[in-house]
Amino acid sequence: MRRELCPVETLYVPQRSRAVLSCTLDGPVDTAALAAAFDAVTAEQPTLRTRIVPVEGGGHALEPLPEPERPRLTTRPPGEDAYAEELNTPLTVGGPLARAVLIGEPGGHTHTFVLTVDHVITDGHSAITLLNRLWDRYGERLAAGSDNDAEPRPPAWPAPVSTLLPPADEADTAAYLKRRVEDTQLRPVQLLPYDVPSGGGPDHRIEVARLRLNLDETLRLRTAARTAGLSVHGLIGAALLLAVRRRMDGTGSRVLACMSPVDVRSRLTPPLSAEVMVAAVTAHLHTLEVRPDSSPHDLARELGAALGDHIERGDHFREMRIMPDVPRHPALQMGTVINTNMGAVSGPRLPDGLRVTDVRLVPAREHYFPQAGRSPLMACVTTFDGRLAIEFPHHTACFSTDFMAALRDEVGATLLSLTAGAGSPRTPEQTVTA
Incomplete structure (x- = not known):
């Protein structure tokens, strides 16, 4: 199943522009719960599980990613260039349109979370809303204290705004x-x-x-x-x-x-x-x-x-x-x-015990x-x-x-x-x- 990009969305394909959201955290982060929260929001948003593909005759479309290629939370150790490397890592045509990375030592109390989303499927307002929803899901999972593995919804493509x-x-x-x-x-x-x-x-x-x-x-x-x-x-x-x-x-x-x-x-x-x-x-x-x-x-x-x-x-x-x-x-x-x-x-x-010190x-x-x-x-x-x-x-x-x-x-x-x-x-x- 595919959803063709409208002419306005197609303009963003060659630009390869992306929104890079990050938050600096003070306190312990449950990596497993955060990974599950990211899975939950990608299950709710079908475009986060897509890639851009060319269409015969010209143009591009969104196409669901194979399950093994779905974006998942990854972790990396802290370092002077960790955020810079995330900022400079592209979202390529044909690959996932979102990326989530937690930078910090396992069990540490200082982390930076970086969420990158392709401009083809987002703007500033929806990107910020996605970041906040992710952390809402994180808090809900910690409060539930049980597994909550979300199953992806079948694609229900949002209509292009131009329509x-x-x-x-x-x-x-x-x-x-x-x-x-x-x-x-x-x-x-x-x-x-x-x-x-x-x-x-x-x-x-x-x-x-x-x-x-x-x-x-x-x-x-x-x-x-x-x-x-x-x-x-x-x-x-x-x-x-x-x-x-x-x-x-x-x-x-x-x-x-x-x-x-x-x-x-x-x-x-x-x-x-x-x-x-x-x-x-x-x-x-x-x-x-x-x-x-x-x-x-x-x-x-x-x-x-x-x-x-x-x-x-x-x-x-x-x-x-x-x-x-x-x-x-x-x-x-x-x-x-x-x-x-x-x-x-x-x-x-x-949730209590974890504090945001900066959002970008x-x-x-x-x-x-x-x-x-x-x-x-x-x-x-x-x-x-x-x-x-x-x-x-x-x-x-x-x-x-x-x-x-x-x-x-x-x-x-x-x-x-x-x-x-x-x-x-x-x-x-x-x-x-x-």
Whole structure:
């Protein structure tokens, strides 16, 4: 049995993009119970037990994996590069679309759990929901104190989100595409130049520069945004654009663009549950003039108003309908910065004796094109349990660790400066991880 991918899902196949979720744990972990919990969630979600296969005549489909190839929890000892190796391990076409790994010493009290899911079958909201459901199942198994080997359900494929959109007039969609293409041609967007010479060697890999605010700083940033009549998302977009613009030549304006992924599942009628494992996201691209000394508040206000108007007009549905045209017109999604934001969400809830000290969501992919000389800046924004973090994944054949650390620090300084009226800012936690 197969389920063909829709044109929107097919776009993700060559990208080989994936969501890498992780949580750092303090306390003992029952590995057998965690393995059973992972089996339980894969039994509940048929797409987690599939692989991508080509379809005769073109395109791709999901096909159930043979039972021996189903994803299972694996363990590995701790090490300096353990998380980095998981981040840099791909999910290949033809193989499992999910991977779960527990890093830590058997019987130890410090672990890192890493869950990787292919973007073809997930988005940020469903990936986070999957992580939390896994730990719910873990707690239930410990509480039951007995075997609970789940049998996989027969495939019941979730429908592609592109088939759930409201009715549309083909002429309206064609006119929207024409207008979008013309706009990208009239105002070509500048990208962030790489600081690493072209032609890097085989030792290059994905690394992540991370900015993390504490609870008080996050609250003050939200308060500052609300007081100014702005969104946190808009302020972060402004800080990102300014950091990028200051790394370009000249003192005048440059045409930059902020791409904001837009959740579709919550805007369907009826809304689609975050438990449904499908990619249910499109994007809004807003182009604007940015100077090195532009006002963060002015940029945030423009970004917020443009995103609000985009959704009010229903353009997020139009964007999903034209996504199959992106390969022919890549500028349709060519942002100078990609500012994702999952909003405020809860992390895993664990049984007594086990505590989560950190939760992360990092996007990764296989192809970073160092030969291009420049690219968008990816910033993945999450707020788990009241703490805002921005992950800056990058490939070291394009951007050096020092370059990304300096950019991260500047974004952090800009955001904290905006909270000055809500208290005394301190230096946020700033880390670079591989």
